[in-house]
Amino acid sequence: MHLNGLTAHELHNRLRNKEVSSLEITEAVYKRIDEVEDKVRAFVSLTREKALARAREIDTRIAQGEEIGPLAGIPVVIKDNMCTENILTTCSSKMLHNFVPPYNATVVEKLNEAGAVLIGKANLDEFAMGSSTENSRFFQTHNPWDVERVPGGSSGGSAASVAADETIYSLGSDTGGSIRQPASFYGVVGFKPTYGTVSRYGLIAFASSLDQIGPFAKDVRDCAQIFGVIAGHDVKDSTSAEFDVPDYTRFLTGEVKGLKIGIPREYFVEGTDPEVEGLVRDAIKKFEEMGAVCEETSLPHTQYALPVYYLIAPAEASSNLARYDGVRYGYRDETAEDMVTMFMRTRSEGFGAEVKRRIMLGTYALSSGYYDAYYLKALKVRTLIKQDFDRAFEKFDVILSPTAPTPAFKFGEKADDPMQMYLSDIFTISVNLAGIPGISIPCGHVRGLPVGLQLMGKPFGEGTLFQAAYAFEQNTEHHKVKPNL
């Protein structure tokens, strides 16, 4: 297999043994991009010169006998909603089409310190709002498994680049499923950590109480290692948690004997493709064969997660996106002769339709006369949803479900009906509302398309989550199947 098809841990061993150089790995990745990017269209921008310079720098350090960490010299792609100093960061929006951040997001700083080689910024649904990357203002990313199907979203480009072996791993962000759902559509590992474990400083905000950054990787070991590097308290993010970051790879024992897995009945309902459900039921049997104990449970307020999410997220978004006014950076309408008109035209022209819809919804939900009935009510129901998980986790170590009700759908198939599009989020949203960690791992294929299995863990319970995910992965072959490009 070519270097670009390997995992970070495999490449790390080869780098340490001096079998391969960071430059060779980086060049292999760009060669692959040159070959397939026309079909995949994952990237908003590529940082070829900087990446090659970085790779050479890492190679020099290795040659000088320096001990390198697990991500040193290895290419990474970053979703274009995370600030990269002096590198264009657009959120796939006209509003930020020319924005060059003067600082790095904390996760980018951490990756830099770890010796990572940033190779490009990935396409997304505009401002991370959407589930198919169809809302990117610039161009459509394609699913390498079937180019007529959506990549999922909002982290479509980040997921695509990993699935197409255009990178070794990538970072995405997840507010309502934007890492896990594309991971499911792509047959890669996608992980959303416990809220507060990864700094949001430099992540261009969508919904502040829901957003989290997380990795896309080719296997669970890589995922655990990447998380270990990017996790940790950050004084620059006042919503970041103080906690000890262990070596997560020590949870990768391959054992799950006695692990208690809850199967919530509300996640096994009509609307899910029967073949998808079949694969998830096979996964449950697999866990039982491995010695885990699987039992039905209930998360009774699941049905309320969607209305709660579609009130809280747009409300927070309307507040976070109020800063885009054409004054200090980004797009500005040049025709207006007074400030207010400039604000209105800048925002109307700078934002796409879906972003405007969510701003309108959020503004309405927060406006005088409606705040209590909509927004506050949603915050109370959020408590009930969180309590459902707290109760379930008294009995279970991990909760299992499908990641998405269907495999990747065709372009335009759902774009006209906002409700159907929202339904494709139904299994992922509760995890963000409760702030718990969730991971999607490949569990098979339906009609040639990947399907993801979702595991949900206790707050700060990433170790157990990785343990369960790893054991399943190592006892199956699904993660080794790659698309035909």
Add this chain to the structure above:
Amino acid sequence: MLTKKQVEHVALLARLELSEEEKEKYASQLSAILEYAEALNKLDTENVPLTAHVLPLHNVFREDKVDGHLANEKALANAPAKEGNYFRVPKI
């Protein structure tokens, strides 16, 4: 169903200029989603505390002392229009 006037009011609050078509489109789309949200009213949340934030964090402060700051040139680097150390804008 939201009226055109309600949509216009929200648009003004959000500093968005909508076309007539957009006003109609948003009136029906917002109404459809909000009807979905009406479902929440079925739940009794009288004694339920609200969760604005999942972690038990309150008032995360730092020492009030001057630390590093963004240099003026960097802060102005993305400005659509500037004059000296100011962002230049149309008249208020």
